[in-house]
Structure formats: C-alpha cells, structure tokens
Amino acid sequence: MSSQRIALGIAYRGSGYLGWQSQPGGRTVQDQLEQALSAFAARPISTMCAGRTDTGVHGLNQVVHLDSPVEREPFSWVRGTNRYLPPDIAVQWAQPVVPGFHARNSARSRRYRYLLLESALRPALEAGQVGWVFRPLEASAMQEAARALIGEHDFSSFRAAECQAASPVKTLYAIGITRRGAYWCFDFHGNAFLHHMIRNIMGCLVAIGSGRQPAGWMGEVLRARSRDAAAPTFMADGLYFVGPQYDAHHRIPAHTPAMDWFV
Structure with a gap:
C-alpha cells in the first residue's frame, strides 16, 4: 500500500x-x-x-x-x-x-525565543510561560556578552551531560535581546542546538546582566569548553521553540498565530 x-x-x-x-x-x-x-x-x-x-x-x-x-x-x-x-x-x-x-x-536552521520577567514579584498569570529574575538586568552588558557566541564554536560549556549530539560544534547566526516593559525577549537563531544549550546560555546572560559577572566572562566560559565553567541551567518556563526553517521549495509555513500573541 x-x-x-x-x-x-x-x-x-x-x-x-x-x-x-x-x-x-x-x-x-x-x-x-x-x-x-x-x-x-x-x-x-x-x-x-x-x-x-x-x-x-x-x-x-x-x-x-x-x-x-x-x-x-x-x-x-x-x-x-x-x-x-x-x-x-x-x-x-x-x-x-x-x-x-x-x-x-x-531543516536549515532553528529559532528559539526566551521570555523573561524582571520583577520583584514572581509571575502569576504568566506562571510557567516566562522565566523570572528579581534583580535588575543591564541590556548593554548582555548584548556585549552575546556577541562572543556568534559564529561557529565548540559549545561544550553549554552542553548538558546527557546530550546525544555527535558534535558540540554549532553555529549561532544571531542573538537578539530586547525589552518591552518588565519583559525581556531573547531570540536565538542557529543551525542547530545542543541539549540545554539555550538554557545554559541564559544562565550566563542573567549572571552578566545582573552584575554578578563581567561581560567578558562569556568568552572565557566558551573557551573553557567545560560545563563546570558556566552558570547553572536556567529554568525551562520561558523557552519557546519558534520553529525550523527550510528551503523555500518545501513551502513549509514559518508563522503561526501564537507568534503574534507573544511578541
């Protein structure tokens, strides 16, 4: 059949x-x-x-x-x-x-988004749908740190122990960091991602944004190629798989209504 x-x-x-x-x-x-x-x-x-x-x-x-x-x-x-x-x-x-x-x-590439609430109070209506920090974050420090990750690198420092990927070498095309009111939006675009890679990067970005580490620390973590060098894995709540991208001839839709809801 x-x-x-x-x-x-x-x-x-x-x-x-x-x-x-x-x-x-x-x-x-x-x-x-x-x-x-x-x-x-x-x-x-x-x-x-x-x-x-x-x-x-x-x-x-x-x-x-x-x-x-x-x-x-x-x-x-x-x-x-x-x-x-x-x-x-x-x-x-x-x-x-x-x-x-x-x-x-x-799939040619994949996109993820992390939504983060910066507030003295924990989330309520959006509980389970956003990450949360109570310390103020500095945009310029996080943006500077993120630039160290762009390009092809060995991302072993951001790889979970149980990761089954054949190689820790991946390519990040872009990391966008924006803010709207109390909410931060972190956009990640890469060819592929390791297990917990984004959540481990987020842990480092939050450590830098809150002043616990300098912006240059991100490059040190990357070069260490050791999970022990990075911050703890950040919470899963605010992480969204936006979706994969394909060659145009496949005609795979790249937009869904929920993408408008969480902008």
Whole structure:
C-alpha cells in the first residue's frame, strides 16, 4: 500500500508534559499527538519532529512529518486531529510534502525565543510561560556578552551531560535581546542546538546582566569548553521553540498565530 508524506505544524504549551519525545508513561507531546493522529486516521501513525524539546519547554511551530496510508485533505488533518488533542496542544497547519522531505534533516536552521520577567514579584498569570529574575538586568552588558557566541564554536560549556549530539560544534547566526516593559525577549537563531544549550546560555546572560559577572566572562566560559565553567541551567518556563526553517521549495509555513500573541 502506498503512503503519502504529510508535514504538520504543532503548537503546544509544554508545562504539563515531560518534553517532546515519547516515553512509556505517555505524558509527552509526541505521545499525545500520535494518539490523536492514530485516532483520526483509524490506524497507527508515528511522527518525526524537527527538534526535541525538554520538559516544560513550549512549541510555536514544531514541524513533524508522517507517512500516512490514508488520504485526507490538509484541513482535515488539522481539524480532525485537533478533535482528539488536549487543549494545550493543537495542529496549526498541514500539507503534503515530497517523499524526501524530513522534518529534522531538511531543516536549515532553528529559532528559539526566551521570555523573561524582571520583577520583584514572581509571575502569576504568566506562571510557567516566562522565566523570572528579581534583580535588575543591564541590556548593554548582555548584548556585549552575546556577541562572543556568534559564529561557529565548540559549545561544550553549554552542553548538558546527557546530550546525544555527535558534535558540540554549532553555529549561532544571531542573538537578539530586547525589552518591552518588565519583559525581556531573547531570540536565538542557529543551525542547530545542543541539549540545554539555550538554557545554559541564559544562565550566563542573567549572571552578566545582573552584575554578578563581567561581560567578558562569556568568552572565557566558551573557551573553557567545560560545563563546570558556566552558570547553572536556567529554568525551562520561558523557552519557546519558534520553529525550523527550510528551503523555500518545501513551502513549509514559518508563522503561526501564537507568534503574534507573544511578541
């Protein structure tokens, strides 16, 4: 029986899940999605994602692909699958792709965003959706520190011990740091990321922004190539996988409505 390869864009709030990747207990985003897809298609469906996310990390346009033995219109994949998903996970779009498309291997780069509340008081309405610091942060110090990370580097100092990547060498194209009221926005764009890499970078940026370390310390941490040289891993709450980017001929949507909500 022939199958059709379908790409889907998934948005989810990661607070209630043990990350993306399937686990025996079933409390992961992938488990919830595959159960819903299988219910909709009336036969088992497995998926491959563009980038695994950890416990508590959110997704705005997580791209997956699947090989389906049933034919459905794109809007049916969206509405039909969402019928079986919990409220904090939703398919955003669906489209057929060429058989050679691979959600992970075809991705040219990936983007993440970290939202951080600077306030004397902990978050309430946005609890679980933003990180939090109570000390004032200095933008210029963090921006100077971030520049040391741009380019191709060995990011071993920011790599979790359980990281399974074949190489610690990655390329960061840009780190943007902006502020709107009490909220800081850190945008990361790179070819790929190591396990906990962004959260470990965030721990260092917060240490520098709060004055506990000088801006030049970031370069020292990078050159050390040792996890012991960096700050502790920062909380997952404010981390969002914005999504992967592909060559234009794949026609993969790069925008979802939630991206407008959290700007």
